[in-house]
Amino acid sequence: MRPPRGYRSEIDIKLSPDPAGPYAGAMPTIYEVASLAGVSPATVSRVINGLPVSGAYAERVRAAATKLNFTPNPTARRLRRRSSQVLALIIPTIENPFFTSLARGVEDVAQGAGYSLVLCDSDERHDKESTYLDVALAEHMAGVVLVPATNHPRLARLLERRTPVVSVDRSIRGTEVDSVLLDNREVARSATERLYARGFRRVGCITGPRETETAQQRADGWREVFSRHHPRTDPERYLRHADFRVAGGRDAMASLLTTRRRPDAVVVTNNSMTVGALETLQRERISPAEMGLACLGDLPYSVLQRAGVEVLPLPARSLGAAAARLLLDRIGGAEGPAQRIVLPIGGGPAIPDR
């Protein structure tokens, strides 16, 4: 029998939670609740956790807990249970609205299920991502939603410990984890076709890094349509790889403008690069009629109708929500091979993205 801080025997009458006591600010523990209710700490624990306890006891414990303003200490709980009610979400950058939307989707689902969410910004860097995965491991997080910064994230230790991981937006080579993806090829195809339908004659493409899956797939979609329209032209002449950032889009557009027989429209495969591309067009005073533009993904803080930019919204929020649901299923013990969900793009998500 140990004498924990604040423990009171049944004889002790002074039961008030002396608010200005020597340990002002200390949270009450189950021991204090137990002695106030006249039961054992174990019984308090059972009540908190919804295990079978006789009605009378349960009531007394609840009353005591309320009176003392008791909240179970999550740290102690986590140490003992070796698990927590916390999910990690690792995104490549918090400053791209696509990922903040995705985060909202994850958060909606997580919160609805009683989990809290820790948001981590990997800054598109393998080392930071790795660090956060270690944190998730060390902190005994219940699961991880990951937008991988590379296609070989260090998941080994996490998976060894059977912590569920779901990858979103980008897939992971080799490792068997659930993933929620977009039909990138289809969305790029559709964007390209719209520009041709609007009457443009030669549609170029600005996509992301060569080694990035989404960048490749989107380029593939564009290439397919382009080659149909220009069977004799090498599509690579009209394709630029940038880095998915504003500056990259700016430079890539500048480069396309100097191409011999330059394109009269461009598909830009993400929101940030579109902003850059527009900046270049503006600087060169090239009107929307001279150079058409399609953007994959929303530009939430832009007002672009006037500029005639063809925007193809991507269901970022749904992506996050679907990933979170998949993760919660696994946490709940769902077995079976890794799932691979591809979200429809045109179909309109149940949860609107803005």
Next chain:
Amino acid sequence: MRPPRGYRSEIDIKLSPDPAGPYAGAMPTIYEVASLAGVSPATVSRVINGLPVSGAYAERVRAAATKLNFTPNPTARRLRRRSSQVLALIIPTIENPFFTSLARGVEDVAQGAGYSLVLCDSDERHDKESTYLDVALAEHMAGVVLVPATNHPRLARLLERRTPVVSVDRSIRGTEVDSVLLDNREVARSATERLYARGFRRVGCITGPRETETAQQRADGWREVFSRHHPRTDPERYLRHADFRVAGGRDAMASLLTTRRRPDAVVVTNNSMTVGALETLQRERISPAEMGLACLGDLPYSVLQRAGVEVLPLPARSLGAAAARLLLDRIGGAEGPAQRIVLPIGGGPAIPDR
């Protein structure tokens, strides 16, 4: 003497970290490191924490720790120390780039000092904010950076436990906490003056909710300049209160357009409402020459030079960084009355905001 999992007496020869053992995925503990190094757990703890240990021992412990891939369990540590290396940042919405920029500022400083950051989205709601504050308390966070959703956040319990709190961007009525603010009045004044300088004759204003401090201060700045130009006009006729969101800006601009002797320019006091205002102008086909616009804060995903919008950047990132520094000072034990830092707006922050 207890026999912890994985504990090995000095006699035990089998010292390899059997990777596929019965507890696959279990993290090594200081006990395992201790026995591998042939020292006591306390010594391991001392080495980890940089307390004085003889060179030879320290070396052996480090070798053992490396070999076992040991990481101290943060949960156990937190339980024991009653404190953690984690900061909370509570923002009203992750979907406004102003706050994500601010978050980057906090993160930069936090990470530099070895703290991790938990980002929470209060959704501008008092109840969610309150919940996150409770989480911060229960999780023994080292400190909280708060963009208050209301001017009376529930800080009592946190402060009772002497957890440092810094408010950013908005101040807190009554409570004595450090705060980092902008000179909202000045920035609004400056925006208004620019529009008059550009030749507009009657500059209206769209600001945030009546009860919000920043909304009031910005409106005050506008009112001051407006009244100087129109001493006989009631400024309230040219002021609209909205909710700092896109839809609010849209409606407020629509309302201003129907005003008798309507304004020929408008100061909009945040980025989101500016987007809404622009949408209305576009729909009504009102050109930038007919209706001037100034926006308080960056519009990172917009390309607005063409639209002639006067953008006044706000040092969001610096705001976050300054708040984090203040917080770390307090965590480090800095005493003294609550500080109130007002960041210069025009002066150009040391850390650029994009």
Next chain:
DNA sequence: ATGAAAGCGCTAACAT
């Protein structure tokens, strides 16, 4: 159904 007690992994007296 309830209680006693061990122990999650670590740190901090205290003893040596």
Next chain:
DNA sequence: ATGTTAGCGCTTTCAT
């Protein structure tokens, strides 16, 4: 300088 040990607050056998 190093080791022993109690205990942070909780959950969970194991008895009763």
